Amino acid sequence: MSAKVSNFQETPSQTAGPYVHIGLMPTHAGNAGSYDGEIGVSPFVDGVKGEIIEIRGAVIDGQGMTLRDAVIESWQADADGRYPGETGADPCVTGHCRFAADPASGEFCLRTVKPGIVADRAGVTQAPHISLWIVARGINQGLSTRIYFEDEDNGSDFLLGRIENKNRCGTLIAKKTGEASYRFEIKLQGPDETVFLDI
Amino acid sequence: MGKAMIDSGRLIPRNGAVHPVRRDMEYKTSVLRSPDFPLLSLESTKTEETGPVFGHTSLGPLDNDLILNWSKGLASAIGERILLHGRVIDENGRSVPKALIEIWQANAGGRYRHVEDTYFAPLDDNFGGCGRTLTDAEGRYQFMTIKPGAYPWPNRGNDWRPAHIHFSIFGHSFGQRLITQMYFEGDPLIDRCPIAATIKDRSQLERLVAPLDFLAARPLDFLAYRFDIVLRGRRQTMFENKTEGL
Ligand SMILES: [Fe+3]
Numbered sequence: 001m002s003a004k005v006s007n008f009q010e011t012p013s014q015t016a017g018p019y020v021h022i023g024l025m026p027t028h029a030g031n032a033g034s035y036d037g038e039i040g041v042s043p044f045v046d047g048v049k050g051e052i053i054e055i056r057g058a059v060i061d062g063q064g065m066t067l068r069d070a071v072i073e074s075w076q077a078d079a080d081g082r083y084p085g086e087t088g089a090d091p092c093v094t095g096h097c098r099f100a101a102d103p104a105s106g107e108f109c110l111r112t113v114k115p116g117i118v119a120d121r122a123g124v125t126q127a128p129h130i131s132l133w134i135v136a137r138g139i140n141q142g143l144s145t146r147i148y149f150e151d152e153d154n155g156s157d158f159l160l161g162r163i164e165n166k167n168r169c170g171t172l173i174a175k176k177t178g179e180a181s182y183r184f185e186i187k188l189q190g191p192d193e194t195v196f197l198d199i
Numbered sequence: 200m201g202k203a204m205i206d207s208g209r210l211i212p213r214n215g216a217v218h219p220v221r222r223d224m225e226y227k228t229s230v231l232r233s234p235d236f237p238l239l240s241l242e243s244t245k246t247e248e249t250g251p252v253f254g255h256t257s258l259g260p261l262d263n264d265l266i267l268n269w270s271k272g273l274a275s276a277i278g279e280r281i282l283l284h285g286r287v288i289d290e291n292g293r294s295v296p297k298a299l300i301e302i303w304q305a306n307a308g309g310r311y312r313h314v315e316d317t318y319f320a321p322l323d324d325n326f327g328g329c330g331r332t333l334t335d336a337e338g339r340y341q342f343m344t345i346k347p348g349a350y351p352w353p354n355r356g357n358d359w360r361p362a363h364i365h366f367s368i369f370g371h372s373f374g375q376r377l378i379t380q381m382y383f384e385g386d387p388l389i390d391r392c393p394i395a396a397t398i399k400d401r402s403q404l405e406r407l408v409a410p411l412d413f414l415a416a417r418p419l420d421f422l423a424y425r426f427d428i429v430l431r432g433r434r435q436t437m438f439e440n441k442t443e444g445l
Pocket residue numbers: 017305360363365
């Protein structure tokens with residue numbers, strides 16, 4: 001027997017369900033006007049420094065079907081690798097965006113500013129990346145992953161370096177499809193399953 | 200949107216035992232939408248430890264009143280009037296001020312105002328079904344709303360969702376992001392619900408069941424339910440280098 005250390009445990013997750021748009025993106029649910037100003041409409045505002053890019057893709061289930069109800073949130077640094085709130089961060093970067101799969105095709109599009117290299121603790125660097133959090137019906141706990149970029153130097157990235165099976169690193173790297181455009185598919189299962197993070 | 204709040208310290212790793220299983224044969228949609236491979240477990244980085252900050256300026260005065268917000272205050276939604284309130288703390292036991300809480304729910308008949316909801320229970324002209332608020336300095340929040348109805352859904356032969364309210368909570372860091380559902384004390388459908396049953400530890404599921412808070416009810420007006428929320432905390436040890444600013 002021993003005295004107990006008081007501890008608080010995180011509240012359990014539950015699926016966001018198919019109607020998550022009502023709460024997070026009311027216009028997408030058909031409820032424009034629910035709020036004056038929705039949250040996470042764009043991760044930047046006019047005057048932003050850096051390259052504006054578009055990342056298109058889809059979330060794909062174990063049978064190759066796109067999730068038409070998925071909602072994704074992104075969080076990222078500015079063009080110089082600074083997060084909002086850090087000294088010197090670009091005031092035009094909010095860093096946070098919400099985007100949804102198209103209800104017909106399941107395709108999503110994130111329009112954002114390309115992030116820079118992030119200097120982390122004690123000399124650890126992170127290649128330019130965007131953090132994603134994915135929710136949908138059937139996803140009992142939101143899934144975390146990251147987008148890296150094919151045309152950046154990812155060789156010394158801390159996180160990619162921790163993926164034991166190097167063949168899977170590519171699942172986190174967006175393919176360049178044109179001037180300032182990329183493709184990033186999120187595969188929930190199968191041999192090309194995206195690396196999801198417990199971080 | 201203002202400055203991000205940068206609390207110091209790594210995030211406490213998630214404890215999978217409190218959470219639902221990712222794949223559950225009884226919740227059929229989860230079968231094809233859950234990863235096969237183990238997740239990559241890593242210490243948090245600046246990316247997970249930072250997050251956007253939401254200001255009061257971006258919220259409207261009726262945003263946390265679902266009885267009135269859809270009609271812009273002109274008429275009340277139909278249903279059992281309730282006050283829903285609680286506190287947001289982290290695993291260190293500290294209150295989480297300025298947490299963004301967004302909720303959504305069905306109306307009193309169990310119908311969502313969503314283009315994809317085809318259940319034949321009628322829409323309520325005066326009910327939209329979403330609300331949002333920021334926690335105060337002590338982490339407290341409150342909503343006025345109506346008790347949502349139970350509704351059927353295609354899964355097994357005859358599945359019904361217990362009355363529930365969906366909660367999305369945004370604390371101070373992206374790594375704390377959480378979506379969950381709140382149930383109501385005494386609802387017999389909780390024990391029949393395959394989504395509730397994805398949480399295998401009964402004591403954890405009970406944390407999502409809001410008790411009737413009779414002392415907070417207002418006579419001749421509304422009943423009250425209390426739902427407290429815990430977000431991930433920070434590992435705080437003397438040996439963690441906290442002087443790097445992150
Ligand atoms: Fe629901």
